[in-house]
Amino acid sequence: MFGFARDIKGNVAMLTALMTPLVLGFAGGGVDFFRWNNERANLKQLADTLATRGAREFLLANATSSQIEAVINSVLESGYAQNYGFSSVVSEVSTDLTEGAVTVKLTMPPSKGLILTNYVPFKLDHDITSTAVAMGGMNVCVVALEDLDRGAVSATTNSKLLADECSIMSNSISTEGVVASGFSKIQAGMICSGGGAYGNSNNYAPMPTMDCPAYADPLSERAAPTVGSCDYIDAAYGEKITDLIDAAAATVTSSAGSLISQAAQGLDDVAGTNSLINSDGLSETTYTLNPGVYCGGITVGALANVELNPGTYVIKDGPLLVGIGGKVSGENVSFYLTGADSTFFFGPEAVLSLTAPKVGPLAGILFFEDRSAPEGRMHRILSDDARVLLGTFYLSRGVLLVASLLPVADQSAYTAIVARKLQMAGNPTLVLNADYAGTDIPVPEGVGPVGSTVFLRE
Incomplete structure (x- = not known):
């Protein structure tokens, strides 16, 4: 009677019978998940392809929303979706003419499965969106190479960065990679941030494009000049007028926040290093300088009018300082800046007019910073008379700080900036023109007019 209960001969068969539905369920669920996930991946690829195809229309003249939508619908009607395994999909297309963006939303029901079909999310329609942005025939005038920090491009207080005919590219993936605060304004043909942007519609024209791909250093292949032995040591010209320098420092420091305070630090440098060379009462003295290696830098004080002969000026182990009243x-x-202390400072009321070379290894480059320089060091423009700065600032390790009161570079045919960061504070207006046909100074490859491109934005 109890022998049957003790008989274990059929246990394996019974266990197999009990486990078989579970095993089949797991296997079927795995097949369902793989199929579901694969459909979504293929649908995403299709959406990416359609969005990219639509965005390419922006590279043509006079693209319209209806034209772009017609192109995408035509692709779908041709049976293109079958290449991705879909007999039909429902599409929705939207465009942003200002940004040059096309968004494609694709919807379709999932295929019937074995196990998971009746469970969320596997029974819901696939809903996939892709956005592509076109940048075609654009002019690039600012490339901020900083990849992590906030404010790779920034404007604070009442500053203005005007680049109507060209694009501003910030590589920082920070949620505030581009910053415009207070009454400041950043205005450009396109503002592209690798991350996000701080500010509102009053601070930007147009609003920045987010999540842009990094823009590679366009001058990374440009060879640096060879630095020989010193031709000049601690070159200094003109008067130092300490009381005016101190007054300017107080004015600049009180006009805005910490960036302005940093700008004012350079005023002390001028006061401490200007020398009384060839002074002649209060009359202005003209000095003519030749290209060469200036060890210890160059200091230009008040009443000095320094005229530079064409060529390359190597500023080594010291700054290029133009103080109040210097010209x-x-x-x-x-200018090639090499050595830890080789920065430039253009003080208030300094007068500057500089154009880059037409030919040679530094053609089109006005300032070239040593690529081994300490990262984050600051180059300052406080001058209210720096209207002609024609060429490219290449400061791959440094920060360019503009804190003047009057427009900067507005009388230049073009000015391009490739820097670790570009920061503006106080009340300056930095004007970056793009009249490349208006000058015989060449534009380095990678800035100025560049080829068209279309990229996907998540």
């Missing part, structure tokens, strides 16, 4: 002018000149 520096030169056509077809470039």
Whole structure:
């Protein structure tokens, strides 16, 4: 009677019978999940392809929303979706003419499965969206190479960055990679941030495009000049007028926040290093400088009018300082900044007029910073008379701070900036023109007019 209960001969068969539905369920569920996930991946690829195809229409003249939508619908009606395994999908297309963006939304029911079909999310329609942005025939005038920090491009207080005919590219993936605060304004043909942007519609024209791909250093292949032995040591010209410098420092420091305070630090440098060379009472003295290696830098004080002959000026182990009342002018000149202390500072009421070389290894480059320089060091423009700065600022390790009171570079045919960061504070107006046909100074490859491109934005 109890022998049957003790008999274990059929246990394996019974266990197999009990487990078989579970095993089949797991296997079927796995097949269902793989199929469901694969459909979504293929639908995403199709959406990416359609969005990219639509965005390419922006590279043509006079693209319209209806034209772009017609192109995408035509692709779908041709049976293109079958290449991805879909007999039909429902599409929805939207465009942003200002940004050059096309968004494609694709919807379709999932295929019937074995196990998971009746469970959420596997029974819901696939709903996939892709956005592509076109940048075609654009002019690039600002590339901020900083990839992590906030404010790779920033404007604060009442500053203005005007680049109507060209694009501003910030590589920072920070949620505030581009910053415009207070009454400041950043205005450009396109503002592209690798991350996000701080500010509202009053601070931007147009609003920045988010999540842009990193823009590679366009001058990374440009060879740096060879630095020889010192031709000049601690070159200094003009008067130092300490009381005016101190007054300017107080004015600048009180006009805005910490960035302005940093700008004012350079005023002390001028006061401490200006020398009384060839002074002649209060009359202005003109000095003519030749290209060469200036060890210890160059200091230009009040009542000095420094005229630069064409060529490359190597500023080594010291700054390029133009203090209050100093004047520096030169056509077809470039500055190579090498050494930890080799920054430039253009103080209030300094007068500057500089154009980059037409030919040679630094053609089109006005300032070239040593690629081994300390990262984050600051180059300052406080001058209210720096209207002609024609060429490219290449400061791959440094921060360019503009904190003047009057427009900067507005009388230049073009000005391009490739820097770790570009920061503006106080009340300056930095004007970046793009009249490349209006000058015989060449535009380095990678800035100025660049080829068209279309990229996907998540």
